[in-house]
Amino acid sequence: MKSFAVLLLLSLLLPAAAAAEENGVRAFAPCRACHSLDPAERGLPGPNLSGLIGRVVAGNTDFDYSPVLRKARDEGLRWDAKRLEIFLADPAAMFPGLWMSMRGIEDAAERQALVRFLEDPASR
Numbered sequence: 001m002k003s004f005a006v007l008l009l010l011s012l013l014l015p016a017a018a019a020a021e022e023n024g025v026r027a028f029a030p031c032r033a034c035h036s037l038d039p040a041e042r043g044l045p046g047p048n049l050s051g052l053i054g055r056v057v058a059g060n061t062d063f064d065y066s067p068v069l070r071k072a073r074d075e076g077l078r079w080d081a082k083r084l085e086i087f088l089a090d091p092a093a094m095f096p097g098l099w100m101s102m103r104g105i106e107d108a109a110e111r112q113a114l115v116r117f118l119e120d121p122a123s124r
């Protein structure tokens with residue numbers, strides 16, 4: 001009986017985890033026009049986002065960032081999951097003068113899925 005309950009729980013949880021992962025991949029699709037998660041890829045309109053979580057803001061040395069992001073970097077701001085989620089809700093509100101022309105993501109579940117995906121893009 002116990003193992004049945006465990007199996008039942010697993011069968012409920014696994015598809016949910018897979019769906020959340022898929023949502024993260026889907027939410028990142030529009031970002032790929034400007035951002036790559038492959039550390040070797042350069043030359044896109046936006047900075048490379050590999051290893052973003054835990055990295056200092058404006059931390060890609062190959063990229064020429066706007067003054068507002070360079071200032072945040074000089075202040076030592078780092079990307080964690082919480083900051084990234086707030087950023088994604090309204091990027092220009094967090095960094096007025098940001099050079100990223102993208103409206104925020106209104107749906108909280110979509111933002112969270114995207115943050116989880118960016119925390120562990122190897123699962124893509």
Ligand code: HEC
Nearest residue numbers: 030031034045046047057058059065066069098099100102
């Ligand atoms: C039209 C191109 C474009 C799109 C689409 C875009 N970005 Fe950006 N993004 C940029 C640019 C350009 C910058 C640098 C902005 C600056 O210097 O002010 C940036 C900066 C960022 C940063 C800060 C990076 C760092 O090194 O600190 C993050 C995080 C980010 N984008 C995430 C995303 C996500 C997630 C998406 C999709 C939901 C997205 N961006 C969509 C162009 C884009």
